[in-house]
Amino acid sequence: MSKSFFALTLLAGAAMTGCMQSTAKPVSTATANTSDTPRNIIMVVADGMGPAYTTAYRNYQDDPATEAVESVVFDDILIGSASTYPHQQSGYVTDSAAAATALASGTKTYNGAIGVDAAKQPLESVMMRARQQGKRTGLAVTSQIVHATPASYIAHDESRKNYNAIADDFYDNRVNGQHIANVMLGGGTRYFERDDRDVLAQFIDDGYAYADSYNRLAAIPQGSDVIGLFADVALPPVLDDKRKNRLAYMTEHAIKHLENDNGFFLLVEASQIDWAGHSNDIASAMAEMHDLAQTMEMLREYVEAHPDTLVILTADHSTGGLTVGARGDYRWSPEFLSAMQASVGTIASNMGDEAAPGAYVAGQLGFTLSDDEVARFDELAGEPDVNKREAQLKQFLDEKTNTGWTTSGHTGVDVEVFAFGAGSQALAGQHDNTDIAAVIFEHLKGSSMQTPVSDNKGTPSGDDDACDFKEDWRCH
Known part of the structure; x- marks a missing residue:
């Protein structure tokens, strides 16, 4: 059982902070341009998306029939960059929890911390501040909603594993x-x-509409309070999802329920770019990037119609050390990724049940295999360990595309910052990730909270196996 390390205090009708801290650095009026203060703020986190991912996606989307490499949505909205290092006790390379806490609260903390500082004291998030000011608030993510990024905007826990x-x-x-x-x-x-x-x-007893499928989400009346849980843990990889624009779809519906005269704050996370990076899976990485790109295109259209909205996109860190080109070969061949029918994990799982595994793999990859390659996969189908099959398929795609990876973990490189809409110029230039929260707090001018929220955690409990999925990197 977990030990309580925060006192439980629920005071209805009161504002929050007392023991809750807000330590985001102030932003000057000249920097924030308060005359251009947004009514709505949409914060998009592309988990694990280092600069190599946006470069790779541009090439992935390129029309090979033209001489130039065409720009993509990320090129049009790039405005700056940000450092990502955590609190000094965790060194230079952050995990998602510390990075999300920095983006949400403006405070550096240790790796693994959810909405608490280095002393394990709860922090006020920008979502909490927006709610305190009467805005409607929400989140739409492709992970489980209690994963590190969304959790850091709502919860307070010394361990992300809880x-x-x-x-x-x-x-x-x-x-x-x-x-x-x-x-x-x-x-x-x-x-x-x-x-x-x-x-x-x-939540249902408190009046929240519940949706357990995308179709049921579509049927909920506009302006409702909604909890939509579409998977036992995380959503399927987008390559395996029936809805290929799942993030844009959820984001659109979240906005539909959040719009009101006081404005709203929405957190959106493209969660599984990170998981593709951890798994060194270039096919899923580009598919998840496309899911994000469709979302950003939709948000650009929304801001055109609602110019009092600010949209910010950044990554919490980079994952996998992706390289566009590898092994001394100055080539990258994304065309081998353009017609994927399923994720590598699904292909690996199913190929052992196929009468002609090599032909099945060719159909799922979407390109013609040589006789030797078909024979390679016919033989691989006899491997009883699905994880080994999956690893071989990823290696094959890395060879075909000439993709490189330097790690299965995170790296400490700076990440890009993208923004458009009201007040976006405050994010131009080089920043620290905590500055992003400071800019949002500046736009959310108002009194600080006064009453602590409830917290009741210590060491992991009831969740000891929470990270014991096949993909243990989902806990990093």
Whole structure:
């Protein structure tokens, strides 16, 4: 069982902070341009998307029939860059929890921390500040909604591994007596519908509409409070999802339910770019980047129609050490990724059941294989370990595309910052990731919170196996 390390304090009708800190660096009026203050703020985090990913995506989208490499949406909205290092006790390379806490609160913390500082004290997030000011707030992510990035905007926990306790925070933590998020879309049913506590039922009892599929989400009346959980843990990789624009779809519906006269704050996360990087899976990396690009295109159209909206996109860190070109060969061949029918993991899982595995793999990859390559996969299908099959398929695609990777973890490089809409010029130039929160706080001018939210965690409990999935890197 977890030990409580924060006192439980739920004071309805009061604002939050007392012991809650807001230590984001102030931004000058000249920098923030308060005459251009947005009414709506959409914060997009592309988890794991270092600069090599946007370069690779541009090449992936290139029309080979033209001499020039055409620009993509990311080129049109690039405005700066940001450093990502965590609190000094964790060194120079951040994990998603520390980075998300910095982006959400403007405070550096240690790797693994969710919404707390280096002394494990709770921090005010920009989402909490927006809620305190009467804005509607929400999130739309492709991971489980209790994963590091979304959790850092709502919860307070010394360990990102405490998924059940973080789910409890989603319900228990309040601003002015109200739940912090009006709309929550992503995966994670197992953490909300549990034997020890049915958090999902509590939200439904409080008037939240519930959707367990995209179609049911579409049927919810506009302006509702919504909890949409579309998978037991995370959503499927976009290559395996029936909806190939899943992030844009969730984002569009989140906005539909958040729009109101006071404005809104929305967190969007392209969560699985990071997981593709950890897995050194170039096919999923480009597919997840395309899912994000479609979302950014949709948001550009939204800002054209709603110019009082600010959209910010950045990464929490880079993952995998992706290189465009490898092994001394000055070539990168993304055309081998353009017709993928399923994720490498799904292909590896299914090929052992096929009568003609090589032909099946060719059909799923979407390009013609040589006789030797077909024979290679016919033989690989006899390998009983699906993980080894998957590793061989990834290696094959790396060879065909000439993709390189330097690590299965994170790297400490600076990441790009993209922004457009009202107040976006405040993000031009080189920043630290904490400056992004400072800019948002500046746009969310208002009194600081006064009452601490509830927290009840210590060491991981009830969730000891939370990171024991096949993809252990989902916990990094």
